[in-house]
Amino acid sequence: MNSQILLTGEKHGLSEPALHREMQLAPTRTDEPYAMAAKLIRVSAGDFRFEVRDLHFQRGRHTAIIGPNGAGKTTLIEALLGFRQAHLEEAQILGVAAARFLQSTRHRKRLGVQLQRVEYEDSSNVREILDLHQALYGKQDSQVAQALDIETLRKLPYRALSRGQKQRLDLFVALAHHPELVVLDEPFTGLDRAYIERVAHLLRYDLADLTIIMICHSVEELDTASDVVWVCKGGVEYRGDKESLKNRLVGAFHAYLQLDDSDHLKAIYHQLERESATLRLSMPSNNEISVYGTQELDQSIRRLIGNVAFQHFEFGPTHYRDMLHLCAQGEQDA
Amino acid sequence: MLSVLAILTRNELLGFFRSKSALFWALAFPILLLTVMLMAFGHRGSLGTVNVEFLESGAQTSSDTSCKLAIQQAFAGGDPVKADFSTVSNTAAIAADTVRIVFPAGEGPLQVRYDFNGQLAVRAAARVIEIAAVRCAAAERGIVSTDLVHFEDTASGAKPFDYGQFFTTGILVICLMSLGIMSTALSIASLREHNALKIYACFPVPKLVFLASILLSRVVMMLISVGSLLLVARYGYGIDISLWSVQTLRALPVIVLGGVMLLCLGTLLASRTASIKETELLCHLIHYPALFFGNLTIPLNDAPAWIKSILSVIPINQFVSVLRQVMLDGAPLPSLWLPLLALAGWTALFLTAATFMFRWHKS
The missing domain is CATH 3.40.50.300 (P-loop containing nucleotide triphosphate hydrolases)
Structure with a gap:
């Protein structure tokens, strides 16, 4: 799972x-606030399609x-530097x-x-x-x-x-x-x-x-x-x-929980799913949970710790590394 | 912008002098090729050199001695074949490039032994020996050969075909092709394949200045390459090419025009190619047919007239033809205005197309 x-x-x-x-x-x-901007950039090469609107x-x-x-x-x-054949609309570089x-x-x-x-x-x-x-x-x-x-x-x-x-x-x-x-x-x-x-x-x-x-x-x-x-x-x-x-992606805190009892782990998973502080919840394996959340995740996790004896537990603030990792995986909002 | 052009040109030239491969192809290979071609075909109108052996016999008469001298004199001019003479005492097998002469012991005929189906030079040498021997025998009988056969020179003014000159001018054009087409196109393709052209495209350097630096540096390389080839041909192999004359000065603009034409063709070939391999293929499609049909090192005198007509409009054939007329025959430039105009036209066409088609990037 x-x-x-x-x-x-x-x-x-x-x-x-x-x-x-x-x-x-x-x-x-200058009057132009954008260093680079384009109303539309569209590139297609073989199966590859790329399109972006109003980028600046x-x-x-x-x-x-x-x-x-x-x-x-x-x-x-x-595409913006002219190295690729692309359909550009109102593309500008430094106001030109x-x-x-x-x-x-x-x-x-x-x-x-x-x-x-x-x-x-x-x-x-x-x-x-x-x-x-x-x-x-x-x-x-x-x-x-x-x-x-x-x-x-x-x-x-x-x-x-x-x-x-x-x-x-x-x-x-x-x-x-x-x-x-x-x-x-x-x-x-x-x-x-x-x-x-x-x-x-x-x-x-x-x-x-x-x-x-x-x-x-x-x-x-x-x-x-x-x-x-x-x-x-x-x-x-x-x-x-x-x-x-x-x-938006990884919030303020990240927790990593490891537990041998899979039924218990699933119960925690469903509990975290219901928490409003949870932003991103995943089960890397049958006995692991990874959760990202807002400031309130701190309180939610504290409540859980009191009831469960975890095999392994990590909790701390999120980093840009976490965000970069998710973005590089192409993860999107669910 | 002149300083940028100067630096780009200097960088290209320094790169050329550092590249062992570029130096080999531009300087050593043409001389090597000339050496091989001269070894194969000789110089002026000669079929090559043949070994002529006199078989030593115990009783040699005075008439044998005079005939021997007459035979040696017959080869003195080296036309149409040259000979190295030696005397042998045994009757070992005769080599493929050898003619052996055996003087008769008594009243028998002079024997000329050689492979009747062998090399052209050997067969020609045997005929030269035959004529010399017949003249010698006639003289012994008191007959002067010129009373029987009289040769008359109907000088047409046409210079005798000289392989040395033919190869030198042909290889000179091959040098220019190598630098103008292959080196230029592959250099641009390599820069494009390795993304360096994208960086050049972002530099504040106009496309024309960039291309001009490539062309200018190669013109210098061409002049060095041509200079070294001509010097070796003239002073190393004694080929009859006058280097320090008005004739050579007249040939210089032809060499420069032809070189620039080939450079523009090289730039055009590389103007859009995405990879070195693709560029190589295009270059070879031009280069190898030109080597065979360009009248560069393979004379096309016996080609059918219609093929000659087609070949005469190909830029490389036009170039080598004009070059030979100016450099070897001493034709004044104004008399060649039409082929020169054609060369200039090809150059303008290639340059214009290259400038319009040139892309910094692959896609």
């Missing part, structure tokens, strides 16, 4: 007043795109029509992009790529260079770089010129612990004023974001602030 249930009356995404409130809070540098990424915010593999996260970004933005070198100077699986020519070396970046943008932020320790790579041939070193170079190319809009695809992939912390610090503090849109698969990446776009089942399930999605 492996069932789970989400008990909530909330609708997907932010309600209109909440959205309005968020727009007012978000810092704006707010300026000055760091937005994480999360979701299961193959859900369309990269498709969404690639997307097609015009991507055709104009003046506008592209305002953009920084890091993509997955990018390989420059094996016969090139790092110095040449850095020279090209300098010639293109005319500036390279020393803080970014320091955080990514780019000087140690400068003299190396490109083919000698490890996966992590290539990732550092790609991040430098995307961030060093302080673009108005940065698009990152899994920025921490391949980085070791020390560099994950450095880049996280860089994004959270030194580059806090940039608009960053990033595809996330790790909690460290998610931690640097304020907003979330949850891509699932060929569309967008949620867009809005990260905390709201966490509250």
